[in-house]
Every structure is written in C-alpha cells, then in structure tokens.
Amino acid sequence: MDWQALTLTLRLASITTVVLLAIAVPLATLLVLGRSRWLAFLEAIATLPLVLPPTVLGFFLLVLLGPRTGFGRAITAMLGHPLAFSFSGLVVGSVIYSLPFAVQPLVAGFSAVDQPLIDAARLLGAGSARLVLTLLIPLARRSLVAAAILTFLHTVGEFGVVLMLGGDIPGATRTLSILLYNQVENFDYAAAGRTAAILLALSIAALAAIYAGSRRRGGRHA
Amino acid sequence: MSRSMLLLTAAAFGASALWAQKPLRIAAATDLEPVLPPILLQFHQTTGIEAEATYQASAVLTTQIQNGAPFDLFLSADLSHPKRLIDAGLADAAGSADSSTPITYAKGTLVLWTRNDSAFPHPSLALLHNPALKRLAIANPVQAPYGRAAVAALTSLKLYESLQPRVVTAENIAQAAQFVDSGNADAGLISMTSALTPRLTASGSYFVIPHDLYPPIEQGAVIVSRTAQRAAVHKLLDFLLSPAVQAQLAKSGLTPVK
Numbered sequence: 001m002d003w004q005a006l007t008l009t010l011r012l013a014s015i016t017t018v019v020l021l022a023i024a025v026p027l028a029t030l031l032v033l034g035r036s037r038w039l040a041f042l043e044a045i046a047t048l049p050l051v052l053p054p055t056v057l058g059f060f061l062l063v064l065l066g067p068r069t070g071f072g073r074a075i076t077a078m079l080g081h082p083l084a085f086s087f088s089g090l091v092v093g094s095v096i097y098s099l100p101f102a103v104q105p106l107v108a109g110f111s112a113v114d115q116p117l118i119d120a121a122r123l124l125g126a127g128s129a130r131l132v133l134t135l136l137i138p139l140a141r142r143s144l145v146a147a148a149i150l151t152f153l154h155t156v157g158e159f160g161v162v163l164m165l166g167g168d169i170p171g172a173t174r175t176l177s178i179l180l181y182n183q184v185e186n187f188d189y190a191a192a193g194r195t196a197a198i199l200l201a202l203s204i205a206a207l208a209a210i211y212a213g214s215r216r217r218g219g220r221h222a
Numbered sequence: 223m224s225r226s227m228l229l230l231t232a233a234a235f236g237a238s239a240l241w242a243q244k245p246l247r248i249a250a251a252t253d254l255e256p257v258l259p260p261i262l263l264q265f266h267q268t269t270g271i272e273a274e275a276t277y278q279a280s281a282v283l284t285t286q287i288q289n290g291a292p293f294d295l296f297l298s299a300d301l302s303h304p305k306r307l308i309d310a311g312l313a314d315a316a317g318s319a320d321s322s323t324p325i326t327y328a329k330g331t332l333v334l335w336t337r338n339d340s341a342f343p344h345p346s347l348a349l350l351h352n353p354a355l356k357r358l359a360i361a362n363p364v365q366a367p368y369g370r371a372a373v374a375a376l377t378s379l380k381l382y383e384s385l386q387p388r389v390v391t392a393e394n395i396a397q398a399a400q401f402v403d404s405g406n407a408d409a410g411l412i413s414m415t416s417a418l419t420p421r422l423t424a425s426g427s428y429f430v431i432p433h434d435l436y437p438p439i440e441q442g443a444v445i446v447s448r449t450a451q452r453a454a455v456h457k458l459l460d461f462l463l464s465p466a467v468q469a470q471l472a473k474s475g476l477t478p479v480k
Contacts, residue, residue, distance in 0.1 A: 059400065059404075062400065062401070062404045062406055063404045065406075066404045066405040066406040067405040067406070068404065068405040072405075082357075082406055084401075084404075084406040085357060085390045085406065085407075163393055163397075164397070164400075167357075167359070167390030167391055167392070167401065167407075168362065168390070168391035168392075169390060169391075182362070182364060182365070184285070185279070185281045185282065185285075185362070185364065185365040186281070186364045186365060187281075187285075187306075
C-alpha cells in the first residue's frame with residue numbers, strides 16, 4: 001500500500017472541501033435569495049462541470065493555467081511556478097470539478113427553508129451574513145453535511161482532471177485513483193485490489209460514522 | 223402501414239444486415255492515430271473492406287481484449303503487450319513465419335519536441351543537460367512503449383536520476399505532447415508520429431533521439447483469435463506490410479520493417 005498516495009489524496013480532498021464550502025455557501029445563498037434574472041444563468045454555469053468529460057475539463061484547465069494565456073502567466077508570476085503539475089493546481093482543478101456537488105445540495109437545502117422565517121429575520125434587521133449563519137445553515141445543516149461529504153468523496157475518486165493536470169508526480173500529484181489506474185494498467189491486479197479495498201473500507205467507515213452522528217443529533221428532520 | 227408492408231420492411235432490413243460485411247474493428251496504439259486513418263481509407267478503396275480503428279494506450283487495449291472486446295486486429299506500439307495476448311491464447315500471428323510471435327509492422331522513433339515560442343526553440347541532446355529545463359514530459363514508462371524508450375534513453379545518457387524530479391508523466395504519448403504543446407512542460411520525449419502532425423509541425427520542432435540510446439520500439443500486430451473475419455484481417459496485414467504503405471509509414475514518422 002502506497003501511504004503517500006493515500007495521505008496526499010486525503011489532504012487534497014480535505015482542502016478542496018474547505019475551499020469549496022467557503023465558495024459554495026455564499027454562492028448558494030445568492031442563488032436562493034437573489035432576485036436578478038441572471039441568476040438562472042449563474043446556476044447553469046455552476047452546474048456545467050458535470051457536463052464535460054473530466055479529461056477534457058482537465059485539458060482546458062491545463063491550457064488555461066499554462067503560460068500561453070494571460071491568466072496562466074499572471075498566476076505563474078504570482079506563485080513563482082506554474083499551477084499545472086503541482087498540488088495547488090490539483091486543488092484548483094478539484095474545486096472546479098466538484099463545484100456542482102457542493103452547490104446543488106446547498107441550494108436545495110436553503111430553498112427548503114420557510115420563506116416567512118426569512119422574511120421575519122429580514123424584518124428584524126438581519127443582514128445576509130447573519131441570515132446565513134443563524135438561520136439558513138442551522139436549518140439546512142443536513143444539506144451542508146451532504147455537500148461536504150459529496151465534495152470530499154468526489155475529490156477522492158477524481159481521476160480525469162488529475163490525470164491531465166497532475167503529471168503523476170509521487171508526493172505531489174500521484175493520488176490514489178492515479179495509483180490504482182497505474183496498477184491496473186500494469187496488470188498488477190492484486191495490488192490494485194488491495195488499494196481499492198483499503199479505499200472502500202475507509203470510505204464506508206467514515207461515511208457510517210458521519211451518518212450515525214447525524215442520526216443521533218436528530219439531523220434527519222433538519 | 224399495413225401488416226405485410228411492415229413485414230416486408232423488416233425482411234429488407236434483415237437482409238441488408240446480412241449482405242453488408244461488418245467493418246473490421248482494429249485496436250490501435252495511440253501513436254498510430256495520426257497515421258492510420260488515411261491507410262484504412264486506401265484499404266477500403268482498394269479492397270472494399272471497411273475498417274474502423276479505436277485508439278488507446280497499448281496496455282488499455284490489451285486489458286480490453288483480455289476481457290472480450292470485439293476487436294479483429296490489435297496493432298500495438300510494442301511487442302510485449304501482443305505477446306501477452308498470444309501467451310493467454312487470445313491472439314495469434316497465424317500465417318506468419320512464427321505464429322507465436324507478434325508480426326512487427328513498423329518501428330517507432332523517439333523525438334525531443336519543444337514549442338517554437340518556448341525558451342528552448344531548438345531542441346537537441348544539450349537541452350536535456352540544461353538545468354534551466356524545468357519540466358520534461360514523457361509517457362508513462364510502465365504502460366506506454368514510448369515512455370519506456372524515453373526512460374531508457376535518459377538512462378543511457380546517465381541523466382535519468384538528475385532529471386527525474388523534473389519529469390512529468392502523461393498517460394500516453396498524445397497526452398505527453400499536449401503537456402508540451404499547452405506550454406506547461408518545456409520539452410517532451412514523444413513519438414515522431416505526433417511530432418509530424420500538422421498541429422505540432424506548425425507550433426514546434428523536434429530532434430530525433432539517436433536510435434542507439436534506447437532499445438528499438440518494435441510495433442507488433444496480432445490477430446484476435448475469436449475474429450470471424452480472418453481472411454479480411456490477413457488482407458489488411460498484407461496491405462500494411464506492402465511496399466507502398468510501408469513507404470507511407472516512413473513519411474509519418476515510423477521506420478518501415480520491409
């Protein structure tokens with residue numbers, strides 16, 4: 001078992017989840033509470049990563065982040081190195097790739113909060129930030145947990161984007177899914193089986209723990 | 223539509239499906255993607271037999287054939303993958319001198335490729351010694367024959383250890399070329415067939431890695447044993463090995479074997 005690939009994958013999935021929730025909560029709030037008709041367009045864009053084949057998405061990111069675009073050059077100048085073939089590049093790719101998996105549950109959860117409650121909070125003078133923190137998030141806690149879990153797992157299983165953007169560098173971009181693929185390609189089915197078994201066992205354990213905690217707190221009704 | 227009309231239409235469809243020969247299905251290594259389509263078109267024009275190719279890394283195709291993929295012919299980028307299928311009893315080279323050895327139909331050439339607008343517009347072996355070279359793209363040495371050749375060449379030059387931290391690995395040779403063409407890697411060890419495509423000819427230039435630096439990339443063909451169209455497959459193999467097509471391979475970056 002390649003523990004380096006496992007820790008790298010867990011680190012990538014954790015960082016992606018934190019970054020993505022920080023982006024998705026304000027975005028979902030805007031989509032649910034906003035009134036502009038352009039929001040439908042914004043919601044459509046936020047769902048787009050589901051449409052493209054992941055390797056194609058990875059290819060576009062490779063080009064976009066590379067030195068042949070102004071954007072890529074600006075980022076390279078800022079960081080001192082290109083984003084492609086680096087861990088931070090994978091974080092950027094994963095955030096975009098998993099965006100719908102964070103936004104969709106939050107939009108669904110926030111939309112389910114009673115409009116009169118929101119109106120009352122507004123009347124009492126609550127600003128948007130307060131509304132989100134004290135009303136939407138507590139009432140839609142289960143959606144927030146779902147968004148976090150889906151983002152995390154989707155990033156763990158991410159393959160096409162990493163394949164394109166990563167360059168298979170041990171310790172930096174060789175994630176568990178890439179390692180698994182290499183093992184299968186190398187006809188090393190026994191090693192691939194072991195890696196996959198560990199991944200599945202860890203995932204089942206973690207998910208069961210989260211769902212059990214959620215049940216104990218009566219989260220089913222929130 | 224009356225019932226008899228329906229029956230008639232159904233019968234006509236059934237009959238046309240029987241008469242039309244099913245196209246040959248070819249599993250072809252990625253480095254053949256720029257080379258094979260015009261050859262298959264000529265083959266169709268000459269013999270009337272249609273052939274369709276699927277392009278993947280040789281290892282992927284091998285796994286697919288092992289698991290029953292409906293291919294008639296496998297054109298690998300090496301000899302070891304088709305040999306693996308022969309040993310498993312799934313493929314053969316019947317009709318050639320030795321039916322248990324894949325039929326070599328071409329040899330691959332490894333080149334060092336850079337973009338014209340990069341910091342290294344004139345690739346040469348000296349570039350590999352240049353510490354300013356930050357990212358060198360190669361194909362995965364475990365599964366891609368050109369990746370194996372790249373590692374062998376770097377090892378012959380005694381550069382592999384020092385370059386390894388700067389090497390980025392692509393899944394296949396086409397992706398290695400994309401790493402460089404998108405500007406993310408400074409240079410790449412790719413197939414000459416990729417370097418000679420119109421796209422890469424326009425954007426960059428290549429340096430042929432001396433053949434004595436790596437074992438020959440012998441590309442082997444095998445017939446998938448369960449094919450129902452053995453005669454047609456043999457016609458295609460003969461066509462591939464004919465002087466005219468071999469000369470065409472040479473122009474596309476493969477070394478002829480005949």
